[in-house]
Amino acid sequence: MNTRKEGSLQQVKREGFATSIGVVAATLGSAVGLGNLWKFPTMTGQNGGAAFLFLYLICVILVGLPVLLSEWIIGRRASSAIVTAFKKLEPKQPWYFTGYAGVTSAFLIMFFYTAVAGWVYAYIFKSIIGAFTVMNPLSAQSHFVQFAAGASPIFWQWLVIAGITAVIIAGVTKGIERVTKILLPILFILLLVCDIRALTLPGAAAGISFLFKPDFSQITGAVVLAALGLAFFKLSLGLGTMTTYGSYIGKNENLPRTALKIVLADMLVSLMAGLAIFPTVFTYNFEPSMGPPLLFVTIPMVFKSVPYGQFFTILFFILTEIAATGALISMLEVPVAFLVEELKWTRLQATLVSALFTATVGVTAALSPGIFSDTLIFGQTFFDLFDFASSNILLPLGGLFICLFVGWKLGKGVIIDEASNSGALHNEGILSVYTFLVKYVTPVLIVVILLAGLMNWI
Ligand code: TRP
Numbered sequence: 001m002n003t004r005k006e007g008s009l010q011q012v013k014r015e016g017f018a019t020s021i022g023v024v025a026a027t028l029g030s031a032v033g034l035g036n037l038w039k040f041p042t043m044t045g046q047n048g049g050a051a052f053l054f055l056y057l058i059c060v061i062l063v064g065l066p067v068l069l070s071e072w073i074i075g076r077r078a079s080s081a082i083v084t085a086f087k088k089l090e091p092k093q094p095w096y097f098t099g100y101a102g103v104t105s106a107f108l109i110m111f112f113y114t115a116v117a118g119w120v121y122a123y124i125f126k127s128i129i130g131a132f133t134v135m136n137p138l139s140a141q142s143h144f145v146q147f148a149a150g151a152s153p154i155f156w157q158w159l160v161i162a163g164i165t166a167v168i169i170a171g172v173t174k175g176i177e178r179v180t181k182i183l184l185p186i187l188f189i190l191l192l193v194c195d196i197r198a199l200t201l202p203g204a205a206a207g208i209s210f211l212f213k214p215d216f217s218q219i220t221g222a223v224v225l226a227a228l229g230l231a232f233f234k235l236s237l238g239l240g241t242m243t244t245y246g247s248y249i250g251k252n253e254n255l256p257r258t259a260l261k262i263v264l265a266d267m268l269v270s271l272m273a274g275l276a277i278f279p280t281v282f283t284y285n286f287e288p289s290m291g292p293p294l295l296f297v298t299i300p301m302v303f304k305s306v307p308y309g310q311f312f313t314i315l316f317f318i319l320t321e322i323a324a325t326g327a328l329i330s331m332l333e334v335p336v337a338f339l340v341e342e343l344k345w346t347r348l349q350a351t352l353v354s355a356l357f358t359a360t361v362g363v364t365a366a367l368s369p370g371i372f373s374d375t376l377i378f379g380q381t382f383f384d385l386f387d388f389a390s391s392n393i394l395l396p397l398g399g400l401f402i403c404l405f406v407g408w409k410l411g412k413g414v415i416i417d418e419a420s421n422s423g424a425l426h427n428e429g430i431l432s433v434y435t436f437l438v439k440y441v442t443p444v445l446i447v448v449i450l451l452a453g454l455m456n457w458i
Contacts, residue, residue: 033327045288048218059231075246082240102239105394118156132300137284194276203283225453229391238395407439
């Protein structure tokens with residue numbers, strides 16, 4: 001890239017995050033969501049506990065962290081959202097296709113994410129009317145299964161979609177950011193309360209050993225691919241969310257250090273969710289591999305024997321819904337920004353059409369545990385297919401192209417200039433590790449895991 005082009009890129013003035021805390025709050029607001037509270041425990045339970053956690057940690061460090069930093073470098077360098085960013089930084093070659101893949105995966109994720117966020121709404125309602133006060137572990141489980149197999153999840157899913165559409169149309173995204181900044185710490189404290197309760201249950205030791213004592217015999221190519229997919233999903237990587245956010249980050253923000261903070265904080269929230277859930281699983285003899293119902297069955301049971309338990313259950317699901325809403329908004333922003341920037345639609349049009357599309361196709365995910373449970377495509381329900389195709393294929397592919405672009409196209413000079421704030425930060429050591437990872441290690445790992453996982457799956 002020549003210097004004239006660089007100069008002109010930096011002149012573009014854009015609205016951005018005003019403070020470092022703002023950067024951390026906004027990116028964490030996107031990262032923390034159902035991924036930590038629902039997907040992480042579900043997958044850890046299904047894939048054998050500690051061994052999966054170990055693989056997930058490796059994927060986060062060797063893949064997640066470098067891809068996060070790469071997305072920020074692209075976004076901040078180009079001052080644009082994903083498709084436009086690639087076009088600006090490399091006008092001649094079709095790297096912007098990565099952006100199209102991103103828009104596709106944003107929809108795939110929203111199809112099932114809104115269904116799960118809908119279950120959370122239903123559970124807020126159920127805990128308010130006191131549905132769980134009379135339940136025992138067995139009936140809590142059959143209650144969820146019956147609920148999810150019915151038709152009412154569509155209603156809750158549409159409520160979720162209407163909610164985020166209203167937020168975006170009203171333009172209160174900034175307000176949401178402010179609210180998230182206050183509510184994330186409350187969620188954190190509430191998780192701490194859950195943890196303390198769960199860790200004093202009789203099954204605590206079994207739960208902890210499930211989460212931290214690895215049994216590597218459970219690992220297959222498919223399990224490693226699942227861990228990689230979770231690392232992408234969790235940190236909102238591979239589809240352009242973090243690239244877009246990178247374009248709002250100030251020029252004097254320390255990118256590598258902030259990326260590390262985000263990854264650690266996100267991991268802490270996931271581990272705290274795991275520490276609340278698995279001791280409960282072993283105390284009440286639930287099956288850790290029960291899958292998607294896990295969160296919805298254990299949390300009401302965690303609070304069952306706690307004073308003001310009903311209040312805590314309501315609060316827990318409300319905070320979960322808020323975390324999910326923050327993540328969903330950051331996801332919807334990807335197609336909306338694409339339609340506005342590339343197709344010149346108005347923001348209102350772009351939002352309404354994206355929301356309607358999600359509400360229409362998303363129904364198939366909401367009905368997957370019910371009437372569509374036998375409708376299988378490549379052996380998977382709609383719900384699982386949307387999840388698999390996005391997390392396990394499109395996001396890693398997006399991440400692969402992002403790494404190749406930064407490592408091989410932008411190259412070392414631009415990386416060091418951008419990630420050291422034009423030499424103001426003296427972080428050469430970290431940057432040479434990062435440059436090496438992003439060029440050789442991360443892309444190779446992604447390709448190997450993808451191939452191993454897909455072969456195992458076929
Ligand atoms: N990270 C969020 C979660 O864990 C989900 C999410 C938000 C996401 N934006 C994303 C996932 C972009 C992939 C890409 O719940």
